[in-house]
Amino acid sequence: MSKEIDIKQGIDWTTVWLYAALVFFGWLNIYAAVYNPDNPADSILDIFSLKHRAGVQFMFISLSFLLMLVILFIDYKFYDTFGYIIYAFMILVLIATIFLSTEIKGSRSWIKLGSFSLQPAEFAKTATALALAKYLSTQNVNITRFRDAVVAGLLVFVPPIIIILQKETGSALTFAAFVMVLYREGLSGVYPALGIVFAILFVLSLIFPNYYVIAGIAVLCVAFWYLFLKRFERTRQNLTRIIAVFLLGSFVVLGVDFFVNKVLQKHQQKRVQVLVNPDADPLGAGWNVTQSRIAISSGQFLGKGYLKGTQTKFDYVPEQATDFIFCTVGEEWGFIGSVGVILIFLALLNRLINLAEKQRSKFSRIYGYCVAAILFFHLLVNIGMTIGLMPVIGIPLPFLSYGGSSLWSFTILLFIFLKLDAHRSYKV
Numbered sequence: 001m002s003k004e005i006d007i008k009q010g011i012d013w014t015t016v017w018l019y020a021a022l023v024f025f026g027w028l029n030i031y032a033a034v035y036n037p038d039n040p041a042d043s044i045l046d047i048f049s050l051k052h053r054a055g056v057q058f059m060f061i062s063l064s065f066l067l068m069l070v071i072l073f074i075d076y077k078f079y080d081t082f083g084y085i086i087y088a089f090m091i092l093v094l095i096a097t098i099f100l101s102t103e104i105k106g107s108r109s110w111i112k113l114g115s116f117s118l119q120p121a122e123f124a125k126t127a128t129a130l131a132l133a134k135y136l137s138t139q140n141v142n143i144t145r146f147r148d149a150v151v152a153g154l155l156v157f158v159p160p161i162i163i164i165l166q167k168e169t170g171s172a173l174t175f176a177a178f179v180m181v182l183y184r185e186g187l188s189g190v191y192p193a194l195g196i197v198f199a200i201l202f203v204l205s206l207i208f209p210n211y212y213v214i215a216g217i218a219v220l221c222v223a224f225w226y227l228f229l230k231r232f233e234r235t236r237q238n239l240t241r242i243i244a245v246f247l248l249g250s251f252v253v254l255g256v257d258f259f260v261n262k263v264l265q266k267h268q269q270k271r272v273q274v275l276v277n278p279d280a281d282p283l284g285a286g287w288n289v290t291q292s293r294i295a296i297s298s299g300q301f302l303g304k305g306y307l308k309g310t311q312t313k314f315d316y317v318p319e320q321a322t323d324f325i326f327c328t329v330g331e332e333w334g335f336i337g338s339v340g341v342i343l344i345f346l347a348l349l350n351r352l353i354n355l356a357e358k359q360r361s362k363f364s365r366i367y368g369y370c371v372a373a374i375l376f377f378h379l380l381v382n383i384g385m386t387i388g389l390m391p392v393i394g395i396p397l398p399f400l401s402y403g404g405s406s407l408w409s410f411t412i413l414l415f416i417f418l419k420l421d422a423h424r425s426y427k428v
Helices: 003-010 013-034 044-048 053-073 077-081 083-100 120-136 146-165 169-184 190-207 210-228 236-263 266-276 287-298 325-358 362-386 404-422
Strands: 111-113 116-118
Touching: 013 044, 013 053, 013 325, 013 404, 044 053, 053 404, 077 083, 077 120, 077 404, 083 120, 083 146, 116 404, 120 146, 120 169, 120 362, 120 404, 146 169, 169 190, 169 362, 190 210, 190 236, 210 236, 287 325, 287 362, 325 362, 325 404, 362 404
Parallel strands: none
Antiparallel strands: 111 116
């Protein structure tokens, strides 16, 4: 039996069909987002026309299938062997993008290729996943050791630092997904817990004056010393730790002002303000979220029907085919359709985690968790921002949102893992 037949039989077709279902449903909803019933020239056949985004997306989908075939025919050892080289190449591309790209909506993160544009930041996540998997699977590397944890942290956070220099903060934030992978591989739970605490401090610093929040941290530290530590536990070492926590928390609070006012762009600052106070700018920064929530809620239980969404047809929601594609789902397919999409995503994530746990190769297992973590983070943040629970940071919904960079990068990310999984019986 040939190796090609073995590979075909080894591919996890359940994952492939879940992927295909999301891509096909996304394509239908992209067409719904751009369809104009008042234009007599518009017809259902325009779903294939390159004059419409749906037609362009169909072209992207067709090319993504070619990418799948290329990935599946490349030797599975390639991804482990050249993980660092792919990562280094993407770092160079990200740096070059700062100088070679044209500014689009205040961001310099897109490279023009003829009539199309590519966003290298999307592909950098796959490169980072490969490099991180290769490093953590290296013999004698232990994430619980400080030195190894620092190296892993650098691999993860160098790309988003460069992406922030491109003024593409949303894409940079998605790299936080890799923290879940580090935790799975043995990183102390203290670090994710600190991340949650810092996020809470960040939000509190936006709501209350800095000195209120710092005073609150001080009160908690003093209360912990006197109320929760017994007399014999009140050692100099514990006092030093409590002081360190206070100073670190205060540093985070004071750093919020710098981050919001110096790092974020004006439109991003307004989005953060809208998250805290939805009525702060209802006709400006708050418009997207307000209209998105109206669209989703108007779909009610069963939806208004395909191509019958009024919020969609009158372009109330900007970027409805890209970042806000989920509100098209909510309006036209209702609660049932929205839950259905989420359930397909959850089934895909569950499948990926199960496959990752079955890997004999440590490299393949870690990479599989990277894929699951990235998809989960995008799903959580994208849907969260469309219903007003998270700030609008401009990241796509995997496989559903319009865009070649998004679809191709997620396709490459997923099918590299499926290729590795097809050779599960071999050691990388």
